[in-house]
Amino acid sequence: MARQAFRCSILHCLDDPGPQADNSAFEYFDDGVLLINDGYVERVGPAETLLADAGDGVEVVDHRGKLIVPGFIDCHVHYPQVEIIASYGEQLLDWLDRYAFPAEARFSDEAYAAEVAEFFVDELLKNGTTTAMVFATVHPQSVDALFDAAARRNVRLIAGKVLMDRNCPENLRDTAESGYQDSKALLLRWHGKGRLSYAITPRFAVTSSEDQLRSAGKLGREFPEAYVHTHLAENLDEVSRVARQFPWSKSYLDVYDQFGLVRERSVFAHCLHLDARDRQALAANSAAIAFCPSSNLFLGSGLFDLDGAAGAGIAVGVGSDVGGGTSLNTFRTLHDAYKMLQFDQQFLPALRGLYLATLGGARALSLDHCLGNFEAGKEADFVLLDDTSTSMTRLRAAHARDVAERFFALMMLGDDRAVAQTYVMGEAVS
Numbered sequence: 001m002a003r004q005a006f007r008c009s010i011l012h013c014l015d016d017p018g019p020q021a022d023n024s025a026f027e028y029f030d031d032g033v034l035l036i037n038d039g040y041v042e043r044v045g046p047a048e049t050l051l052a053d054a055g056d057g058v059e060v061v062d063h064r065g066k067l068i069v070p071g072f073i074d075c076h077v078h079y080p081q082v083e084i085i086a087s088y089g090e091q092l093l094d095w096l097d098r099y100a101f102p103a104e105a106r107f108s109d110e111a112y113a114a115e116v117a118e119f120f121v122d123e124l125l126k127n128g129t130t131t132a133m134v135f136a137t138v139h140p141q142s143v144d145a146l147f148d149a150a151a152r153r154n155v156r157l158i159a160g161k162v163l164m165d166r167n168c169p170e171n172l173r174d175t176a177e178s179g180y181q182d183s184k185a186l187l188l189r190w191h192g193k194g195r196l197s198y199a200i201t202p203r204f205a206v207t208s209s210e211d212q213l214r215s216a217g218k219l220g221r222e223f224p225e226a227y228v229h230t231h232l233a234e235n236l237d238e239v240s241r242v243a244r245q246f247p248w249s250k251s252y253l254d255v256y257d258q259f260g261l262v263r264e265r266s267v268f269a270h271c272l273h274l275d276a277r278d279r280q281a282l283a284a285n286s287a288a289i290a291f292c293p294s295s296n297l298f299l300g301s302g303l304f305d306l307d308g309a310a311g312a313g314i315a316v317g318v319g320s321d322v323g324g325g326t327s328l329n330t331f332r333t334l335h336d337a338y339k340m341l342q343f344d345q346q347f348l349p350a351l352r353g354l355y356l357a358t359l360g361g362a363r364a365l366s367l368d369h370c371l372g373n374f375e376a377g378k379e380a381d382f383v384l385l386d387d388t389s390t391s392m393t394r395l396r397a398a399h400a401r402d403v404a405e406r407f408f409a410l411m412m413l414g415d416d417r418a419v420a421q422t423y424v425m426g427e428a429v430s
């Protein structure tokens with residue numbers, strides 16, 4: 001592949017800008033160049049100097065007027081739930097029974113799973129999301145279908161078969177033994193293949209027996225390079241139920257901890273109802289959180305304490321949590337995050353929003369060695385943004401005084417129409 005120089009405005013994070021939007025945590029080039037060599041970032045910098053010393057054999061792609069940022073990272077989403085997105089009227093446990101479980105039952109049909117997986121991955125890319133951590137269903141074929149669709153588009157994806165052996169419909173149950181065997185077979189088939197990684201995926205403590213959580217922990221010890229992906233402390237009825245089902249536990253997190261599921265590369269969605277001791281345990285074990293504001297508001301689950309989590313030293317990324325969340329679009333997720341945090345006098349300036357959706361997500365998924373910003377050598381996943389694609393964003397952009405205002409306006413007003421082009425390893429894919 002030729003070396004390509006993408007010329008336009010370029011913004012990326014070097015670190016967490018925090019609630020006060022620390023100026024040293026990002027880099028911005030008003031007239032910049034992102035130089036890509038064979039799918040990887042070679043350099044980023046001001047156009048004037050970079051083009052002068054880039055050497056020969058560079059194709060310049062002129063996108064002046066637009067803004068490039070790193071590809072968005074969705075740290076928690078359910079692909080089988082795209083078809084029940086925006087279903088009216090329930091909170092978590094009833095919503096699962098009424099909408100999520102019936103939808104997931106359809107994924108016993110591999111052809112159906114393949115059809116939805118294609119739709120889902122295309123929809124991610126259309127929204128500028130180039131990396132995702134995804135729940136499939138209990139059916140192993142639902143994982144094959146998803147990884148197949150991702151591999152054909154060279155998308156970075158982490159996914160796994162749901163483990164659940166109780167408190168759900170009969171036709172969606174596995175057993176501790178079959179769940180272990182099926183997960184192991186999928187892990188061996190897919191983990192490390194191209195850009196794909198496997199996540200051991202117990203749905204949540206409510207739907208797993210102690211035997212199942214024990215075997216999930218065993219698999220995690222056998223394959224420390226694999227991920228663990230589950231839900232934690234999302235809804236108060238769920239938290240009470242976990243306390244009843246595991247009367248010996250000190251907290252909801254303690255249930256997972258006792259089975260060895262709280263470790264590096266463990267990602268816990270939601271984490272709304274935690275205390276300081278839980279946060280300390282997550283940080284001490286290098287586990288991460290997927291903050292899912294759209295879902296938390298839609299299902300009435302509660303408010304996330306971002307400052308508490310970040311202050312404790314926990315890596316936090318954002319998740320759409322579709323179908324509990326109502327959009328796969330990262331601007332919509334950040335929009336809900338901003339409004340949720342306002343309730344609690346916490347702050348989400350534009351650069352912190354960009355961080356959560358890019359480098360923060362990469363850190364949460366232990367992928368910051370290869371993703372999250374435009375450091376030399378990283379994989380060239382990026383998004384070309386056009387804030388003139390609707391009359392409202394065009395008007396607002398014309399009045400933006402700096403790039404933070406420009407990005408913040410997209411956080412509040414943007415959707416897939418602002419994504420002019422998504423690039424995966426330097427190649428345009430949508």
Ligand code: GUN
Nearest residue numbers: 100203204231295321324
């Ligand atoms: N907890 C257990 N399963 C689910 C799910 O499918 N969605 C959400 N939001 N929370 C869950």
Ligand code: ZN
Nearest residue numbers: 078231269321
């Ligand atoms: Zn979820």
